[in-house]
Amino acid sequence: MYKKISLIDKEIADIINDETKRQEDHIELIASENYVSEQVLNAVGSSLTNKYGEGYPSKRYYGGCEFIDKIETIAQERAKKLFKVKFANVQPYSGSVANAAIYLALLNPGDRVLGLSLNSGGHLTHGFKISFSGKLYESYSYSVDENGFLNYDEILKIAKKVKPKMIICGFSAYSQIFDFLEFRKIADSVGAYLLADISHISGLIIAGLHPSPAGIADVIMTTTHKTLRGTRGAIILTDNEEIAKKIDKAVFPGYQGGALFHQIAGKAVSFFEALQPEFIDYQKQLLKNSKVFCQTFINKNVKVISGLTQNHLFMIDVKSTYGLTGKEASNILQECNITVNKNSIPNDTESPTVSSGIRLGVAAMTSRGFMEDEFIILANLIDKCLRDPHNESLKTIIKKEVAKLTSMFPIKRSYIKK
Numbered sequence: 060m061y062k063k064i065s066l067i068d069k070e071i072a073d074i075i076n077d078e079t080k081r082q083e084d085h086i087e088l089i090a091s092e093n094y095v096s097e098q099v100l101n102a103v104g105s106s107l108t109n110k111y112g113e114g115y116p117s118k119r120y121y122g123g124c125e126f127i128d129k130i131e132t133i134a135q136e137r138a139k140k141l142f143k144v145k146f147a148n149v150q151p152y153s154g155s156v157a158n159a160a161i162y163l164a165l166l167n168p169g170d171r172v173l174g175l176s177l178n179s180g181g182h183l184t185h186g187f188k189i190s191f192s193g194k195l196y197e198s199y200s201y202s203v204d205e206n207g208f209l210n211y212d213e214i215l216k217i218a219k220k221v222k223p224k225m226i227i228c229g230f231s232a233y234s235q236i237f238d239f240l241e242f243r244k245i246a247d248s249v250g251a252y253l254l255a256d257i258s259h260i261s262g263l264i265i266a267g268l269h270p271s272p273a274g275i276a277d278v279i280m281t282t283t284h285k286t287l288r289g290t291r292g293a294i295i296l297t298d299n300e301e302i303a304k305k306i307d308k309a310v311f312p313g314y315q316g317g318a319l320f321h322q323i324a325g326k327a328v329s330f331f332e333a334l335q336p337e338f339i340d341y342q343k344q345l346l347k348n349s350k351v352f353c354q355t356f357i358n359k360n361v362k363v364i365s366g367l368t369q370n371h372l373f374m375i376d377v378k379s380t381y382g383l384t385g386k387e388a389s390n391i392l393q394e395c396n397i398t399v400n401k402n403s404i405p406n407d408t409e410s411p412t413v414s415s416g417i418r419l420g421v422a423a424m425t426s427r428g429f430m431e432d433e434f435i436i437l438a439n440l441i442d443k444c445l446r447d448p449h450n451e452s453l454k455t456i457i458k459k460e461v462a463k464l465t466s467m468f469p470i471k472r473s474y475i476k477k
Contacts, residue, residue: 090232090259092285104321155190173200234353240270335474335475
């Protein structure tokens with residue numbers, strides 16, 4: 060279990076400790092979340108937060124950078140090794156900033172982009188109208204079919220009609236395999252750049268449990284939390300030297316100022332952990348857990364978007380199954396100390412702030428040690444709760460069962476065998 064912190068600023072210390080306790084006491088099923096090791100926490104909370112330095116290793120605009128240069132270079136080399144690429148920029152503050160930098164590097168304002176629609180599991184930065192990607196660029200979208208799967212022939216038709224300068228293949232809520240080779244063919248047919256946003260599946264790719272876009276996509280972006288189990292942030296990868304130069308300029312000075320060296324150190328540590336055999340074992344268990352979790356819902360006649368998952372997440376249509384909106388379902392489960400997020404589903408009639416679905420991810424609880432049996436128990440608890448959402452005595456029972464599970468599986472402090 061994480062240690063309580065003690066600060067002179069008791070007000071903030073108490074809130075941080077409350078959040079730490081919340082994380083310990085709740086079952087976390089948000090697919091974008093995970094638990095980092097103590098050594099990652101130590102790196103992020105280190106003296107590196109005091110250092111400012113614009114530029115890149117050996118090319119800084121500030122003095123006193125000899126040690127942060129070493130850290131950033133190590134992070135770059137580990138990232139390249141993990142994903143089998145030639146170039147890595149480890150400075151992006153977040154996935155959204157990283158995607159914005161890629162747009163800036165490869166496109167001009169007003170250029171056309173094609174990405175997965177939000178209702179089909181895409182991300183805001185893949186062309187949604189309220190994002191920079193939909194405001195600064197002429198954005199178009201492709202969607203999943205009536206069964207919740209990508210139809211590459213249809214995507215090709217859209218691409219030929221739209222003629223985008225860049226195609227984005229990636230998602231925030233799609234539970235099936237992405238065929239990067241098919242996307243490459245589509246991009247080549249219209250002369251477009253191909254951006255692979257692998258933020259959710261980077262850990263699975265490292266473990267060889269999902270195809271990799273390395274050597275296929277022009278540029279790859281991944282966040283470093285989620286299945287990669289590192290600090291919050293992002294990296295940009297490519298094999299193309301000219302694109303790499305453009306990316307570096309787009310990150311700094313294009314979109315960012317001085318790099319966050321404590322964050323880069325945390326990334327480097329998580330990359331070290333991801334290079335260990337234990338990380339592969341974790342990803343294998345994660346996939347097993349996700350499949351049995353999903354199948355348990357399917358066995359109960361719950362409508363699961365796209366059917367049995369092939370990665371760490373899946374979406375449930377709670378509106379047609381339970382007569383609840385995603386917002387209602389999320390709030391009800393929160394009362395039982397089960398944390399999920401509401402999520403739009405294909406052909407959703409509700410707004411994104413309400414939605415008709417919830418998204419479930421297994422990465423965080425797999426990190427805590429949940430195996431298949433625990434996820435079967437958890438699926439049963441969630442199903443019972445949502446089928447009888449106004450039964451307060453049932454919620455009390457479920458909350459006690461959740462407390463048993465979380466006490467049996469405290470947050471781990473290390474992911475490396477010693």
